[in-house]
Amino acid sequence: MPRLVMKFGGTSVANMDRIRNVARHVARERKAGFDVAVVVSAMSGKTNELVGLCQDAAKLYDPREYDAVVSSGEQVTAGLLAAVLQGNGLPARSWQGWQVPIVTSNAHGSARILDIDGSALLESFAEGEIAVIAGFQGVDPATRRVTTLGRGGSDTSAVAIAAAIKADRCDIYTDVDGVYTTDPRIVPKARRLNRIAFEEMLEMASLGAKVLQVRSVELAMTHKVKTFVRSSFDDPEFPQPGTLMCDEEDIVEQQVVTGIAFSKDEAQITLKQVADHPGVAAAIFMPLAEANINVDMIIQVASEDSVTTDMTFTVPGAEFERTKEILLKAQPQIGFASLHGASDVVKVSAIGVGMRSHAGVAARAFKALAEKGINIRAITTSEIKFSVLIEAAYTELAVRTLHSLYGLDKG
Amino acid sequence: MPRLVMKFGGTSVANMDRIRNVARHVARERKAGFDVAVVVSAMSGKTNELVGLCQDAAKLYDPREYDAVVSSGEQVTAGLLAAVLQGNGLPARSWQGWQVPIVTSNAHGSARILDIDGSALLESFAEGEIAVIAGFQGVDPATRRVTTLGRGGSDTSAVAIAAAIKADRCDIYTDVDGVYTTDPRIVPKARRLNRIAFEEMLEMASLGAKVLQVRSVELAMTHKVKTFVRSSFDDPEFPQPGTLMCDEEDIVEQQVVTGIAFSKDEAQITLKQVADHPGVAAAIFMPLAEANINVDMIIQVASEDSVTTDMTFTVPGAEFERTKEILLKAQPQIGFASLHGASDVVKVSAIGVGMRSHAGVAARAFKALAEKGINIRAITTSEIKFSVLIEAAYTELAVRTLHSLYGLDKG
Missing domain, CATH: 3.30.2130.10 (VC0802-like)
Incomplete structure (x- = not known):
């Protein structure tokens, strides 16, 4: 079966109603014949709440303890989405970073993904399960401690997992329906791009566009992961395609300036x-x-x-x-x-x-x-x-x- | 160095001020020369909130996902207490159940502890660290999934860890200052017991006294863990001794009826x-x-x-x-x-x-x-x-x- 990674950010899973909406997007793709891995962020506001507790705990808090505390947010969302999918008759299980495992460096708070062993996920697919994976986190195998990838790290989790399981596609669901020529709040005439070259997206992300984390774009470019940026607020029955990040040569009508x-x-x-x-x-x-x-x-x-x-x-x-x-x-x-x-x-x-x-x-x-x-x-x-x-x-x-x-x- | 396990329940860690108070109790025992393992529950109300989310997610929720979600509460408290201790100049690290590891059966939601490998904790002691352990949770090694022990399971975690590391003492801190002859809210003349036999405590717990989880008493009895029930609301500088659970023969003035x-x-x-x-x-x-x-x-x-x-x-x-x-x-x-x-x-x-x-x-x-x-x-x-x-x-x-x-x- 073709494989798909779907990533949903904090606003897309902000409450149980939105999580149920995410489950409908997942069900659609499953029905379309994909083995699906879903990567989720913490419910919006949750990470800030946990960071606040850490700051209250100690002025100079240990980034390893920060990671232990803050990573709990994604774990909760993953469990809840798996339960909702099951409730809808779709076999599913949640995965924490260490369970996959998603191996990272020991740079707590801004760890880099070093290796993902996709075999357990593939076994889970073979049993007909949807894999719901806590984004933003991994594990340092030397200390068995939980690490986090830094803000926006769930994008990186998604693309890295897509590369590890050789997914046919990686869909990053956000609160906007794609990548625009510029911020539409500043320029109402901004257009949604159907396609953008990896290198352009990398520059856009580095230079201030907040759609994707830079590291996730680098990974997508290196591993040639066909990645879409699309909206979780679309009607799950009638989704829009969003923007495809792809190789330069796959863009037919190339503009001089893209964004x-x-x-x-x-x-x-x-x-x-x-x-x-x-x-x-x-x-x-x-x-x-x-x-x-x-x-x-x-x-x-x-x-x-x-x-x-x-x-x-x-x-x-x-x-x-x-x-x-x-x-x-x-x-x-x-x-x-x-x-x-x-x-x-x-x-x-x-x-x-x-x-x-x-x-x-x-x-x-x-x-x-x-x-x-x-x-x-x-x-x-x-x-x-x-x-x-x-x-x-x-x-x-x-x-x-x-x-x-x-x-x-x-x- | 002698070893001590200290357990603090949800009301004892309900907010950052109380967590700071717990840190003072821990500091006192550390200063007294103990290697200390602290077992913590979720901040009070947290577990109910997470259970509520699970119930909202699916009518018949998967107990494995329930465990993945609910276990996050203890993980947060453990990280926060470790950070507070560090902030007070006391080396500390948090441990999740799977990190220790605390191996349990696969009966999700009411798992039984099967084995605790205390060696990593002892190494941590050797490096001068206080171990702050998330209570109520363990791991099923066959599936690498997080399990929970059922309500009140942190008591059981504490006693089992005390047995595993051959602790000299296990102190269960609660919101009461010991075991009483009966519920003082019903009988104002109820007396705090200085000592109670393991078997009596087992019957008390089984028959409705809510001080300790039955399973924790069984474990204390089997492994002869010298266990005190005491109050976390005592002044950390002048703590009261609480009630000691001990062998029958260690109780000098035995009453016919104890409670x-x-x-x-x-x-x-x-x-x-x-x-x-x-x-x-x-x-x-x-x-x-x-x-x-x-x-x-x-x-x-x-x-x-x-x-x-x-x-x-x-x-x-x-x-x-x-x-x-x-x-x-x-x-x-x-x-x-x-x-x-x-x-x-x-x-x-x-x-x-x-x-x-x-x-x-x-x-x-x-x-x-x-x-x-x-x-x-x-x-x-x-x-x-x-x-x-x-x-x-x-x-x-x-x-x-x-x-x-x-x-x-x-x-």
């Missing part, structure tokens, strides 16, 4: 009048690297005094304060006149595998944004995307401008 | 004018045995017609309706004129190992109850206890009468 993403989780740092001598970049960025702070866009321009340079770069918004502290502490070693920071910035990106074969795609954007009076503070480009850093107040205007510019508006 | 128990969970059935022929008892009780209904007190008396007999017996209150149905269905085979039932009955019992060596203990009770106008509907006796079935309205009067009669009142 516009934006991320508000950015902060900009400028060091004024940095002494322009060899090794100064290392002096600035080594201490940040050691503190695990990810530096993204970097520009260096001559200062007004024509002797020193000004160095501008971005870091994740959450690291803004820490970055400033570290740099001010290192000021004597680095040698700069002053530090300026801004957290009211946003990174807007355009993504499309078509950029590989088209020149001047980014240049058109710079011109269009300038015409709207939007000042570009920094730029980064890669083979299939470019990003600009702008003042946050211009987010909507910039996203809409680029969305129209590249012919993504619907209708 | 009075009562159970309201009883129903009485009377079959009138049963044809008095060989095999009639089997015709009545076999169908009940097959339906797993536990028949307790049985009396047979001649009917008014002097030809047939009247048969009276008791069943658990929860089985009252089912028992009546089964018997009415079997009426043609059994042959009786009418069935009369009553659920407003109570079983009052007096327990004491001293009864072995004293005659006429029960007879004094019958006389005293008769003097108060209390009608005895059925009697059972064993070596160390006797029980009477009476009308429920007389419960308090009967319990107080017997409590005074055997010199158990304090002051």
Whole structure:
């Protein structure tokens, strides 16, 4: 029988009525002839509640205990969905990560899946059972302790399980009905994409689109898992197809730009009048690297005094304060006149595998944004995307401008 | 180092403040030089909430999924207590049943502990850690599925772990400060016992005293686990000793009667004018045995017609309706004129190992109850206890009468 992995997130299993609705989606696919593995998240709100308890328990809580506590949410959903399926006459059993087993690294709280032994799941299929698997969790075999994969980890669980059991398809059910050319709340003319290339989805996810966890897209790309993003709120009898993540060559009508993403989780740092001598970049960025702070866009321009340079770069918004502290502490070693920071910035990106074969795609954007009076503070480009850093107040205007510019508006 | 098992029930870990209080009790014992294993229940109310979800999920829910869901409650408490202990500078780690492992039968929902491998816990002790173990749960190794032990199962977990690691002591912390001669809410003059013999505690638990789960007492008796029942609401700095369960010979001042128990969970059935022929008892009780209904007190008396007999017996209150149905269905085979039932009955019992060596203990009770106008509907006796079935309205009067009669009142 063909095999299918279906993944349902927290809002899709938020209460018993929604879990019963999920069971109807599962029943439909089972009826269509699939062996089905369902991956579920915790009921929405549950994980936050458990995290709150952990924070209350100890200021610096042990991530291993955090995992033991927080992983219980998915376990409950899995058991309940299995019971609902059984109640509807469909044989089913729940699986916790360690029961499969889903073997992970020991990086508690953000563990990586290392290996999934699919044989027990396949035996369960052979007995006619639907496998309902707790997402977001695994086990470190050395200590037999439960691990979690970090927020959104259930997407990764689903794709990894699909790869392990060589599923014909992996359907990620969310509260939206697919991947859009950009966030429809910002651009009402945004269109749902029927298909998106793995690499584009990877950039979209990395650059701020919140549809899928980055790691899950990487896995889907590496293992060529045919993955759909679709809505759990569709009528289970008349589901919409959603968006298919696939190889570039499987997309017939390739656009130059496929989507516009934006991320508000950015902060900009400028060091004024940095002494322009060899090794100064290392002096600035080594201490940040050691503190695990990810530096993204970097520009260096001559200062007004024509002797020193000004160095501008971005870091994740959450690291803004820490970055400033570290740099001010290192000021004597680095040698700069002053530090300026801004957290009211946003990174807007355009993504499309078509950029590989088209020149001047980014240049058109710079011109269009300038015409709207939007000042570009920094730029980064890669083979299939470019990003600009702008003042946050211009987010909507910039996203809409680029969305129209590249012919993504619907209708 | 000497080893101690400490068990805390649901009300003792009902919220983070109480969990912090539990941590203080644990810290005290650790400081006193014990290697400590702590067994915890789910936060009170949690198990009922999870059971409610299961019942909502499917009318006839799979007990294996019930166990997967319900066992999560203890797992959360264990993780939180471990985190609190760590926060107080005490190395600790949480253990789920399968991690220890606590091997049980596959009777999901009421599994029996078959074996506990204490070696991982002892290694953890050797590393200076406090072991915080999720009570009430284990694992069926054949299916790798989580099992639960049934209500109150955490007591059993604690005693079984104490036996497995050869603990010097097992302290069961509850919301009362020990075992009383009877329920102090009924008899304000009830006294806390300093010591109680295992066998007496077993009868007390079986006959309605709700202090400990019967199975935990059996285990303590079999493995000679020195077990205290004590209060988690004592000041952690100045704890009271509670009640010690011990061998009969370790109790110096043995009373004839140690305690009075009562159970309201009883129903009485009377079959009138049963044809008095060989095999009639089997015709009545076999169908009940097959339906797993536990028949307790049985009396047979001649009917008014002097030809047939009247048969009276008791069943658990929860089985009252089912028992009546089964018997009415079997009426043609059994042959009786009418069935009369009553659920407003109570079983009052007096327990004491001293009864072995004293005659006429029960007879004094019958006389005293008769003097108060209390009608005895059925009697059972064993070596160390006797029980009477009476009308429920007389419960308090009967319990107080017997409590005074055997010199158990304090002051």
